[in-house]
Amino acid sequence: MPWAWWRRWRTPPAEIDDLRWAALLARAPLVRGLDPLRQARLRGLAARFLDGKAISPAHGLTLDDDDRLALASHACLPLLGIGEAGLRGWSEVIVHPGAFRVEHGRHGAPHDMDELEVVEDGFEDREGESWEHGPMVLSWADLDAEIRAPEPGYQLVVHEMAHKLDALDGVMDGTPPLPRDWQREWARDFGAAFEALNAELDAREAAAARHGVHDDEEPDEDEAGTRIDPYAAEAPEEFFAVCSEYHFTAPDTLRAAFPAVAEHLERFYGPAPRLDVQ
Ligand SMILES: [Zn+2]
Incomplete structure (x- = not known):
């Protein structure tokens, strides 16, 4: 009816x-x-x-x-x-x-x-x-x-919701629906960060192979690195979903690793919660 x-x-x-x-x-x-x-x-x-x-x-x-x-x-x-x-x-x-x-x-x-x-x-x-x-x-x-x-870096349902937002425009590609200009900037900045993370992980793996270090050993304390979960390097849509987890739970880590990405996510989601509030 x-x-x-x-x-x-x-x-x-x-x-x-x-x-x-x-x-x-x-x-x-x-x-x-x-x-x-x-x-x-x-x-x-x-x-x-x-x-x-x-x-x-x-x-x-x-x-x-x-x-x-x-x-x-x-x-x-x-x-x-x-x-x-x-x-x-x-x-x-x-x-x-x-x-x-x-x-x-x-x-x-x-x-x-x-x-x-x-x-x-x-x-x-x-x-x-x-x-x-x-x-x-x-x-x-x-x-x-x-x-x-x-x-820090983990929020399961935020990750899954990021995928749902990503899919709203019919394509799972790491970009939610956005005004056209912003979408272009987003694609450029996320693409560059995704490539950088993959390059860093490849370099780390090559260095580990040269030194005979096994994958499961912790990197040195002073080793430079993004400290973003390597799962983000799997695909552009995972990069968006994982960075979304960091936005809500470890925004400073995200900003240090990928400032342009952090900027887009703050604009898209709004400011991260303050975790020092009792
Ligand atoms: Zn995912």
Whole structure:
């Protein structure tokens, strides 16, 4: 019925009540670190997220309303600039209890094979789909840990939302929809930084081979390096997603490594949360 459809579409989502929001602030340093205006904006976006996305816990996981708000609010951090338009194009979040392969080597370590087996048949297909319109797939153990104690350079749902924003223009290429001039500058600056990271990793590997150093040895303290997770060098879209994680959790590291990229992300997302706020 058109009228019912119209009314449902027009109805604003249920507001997040004060007690629940206070509980989130106590739990989530990244949300606490936003200024009051951006906190209020995030609260509205999180309500819209909870209204529009199905959150489906899998494999016996249960998520209460506070958990769902924690997930939704962090998923909306990358929307503080672009707004609700960033929610378009997909409808479901599937949440697994623990570590499984979200993406190859995201944390630089292979996931446990026993846990890989919990992934049901068809995961590969869904993973492929998830670039554009398919569900977002998350590991709750990783995400909850990163919500309660932000880890510099890592924010799982920010990473996945960056991919969703990247896909909004129909192409996963490390560039979200932007005005044309800005898009050109973005492509130029991100491209140069991506090449620089790859060149640095290649040089490091060549030096290690010359000196007979194994890959798994820590580099010297004084070795110059970007200190950005090498996973960012996998592809331009991963570079954008990983740098987005740094923007929210380790902006100074990102700025030191790739100042032009840090500048674009600050313009796109707004200022990073202050993690010293108690
Ligand atoms: Zn990724």
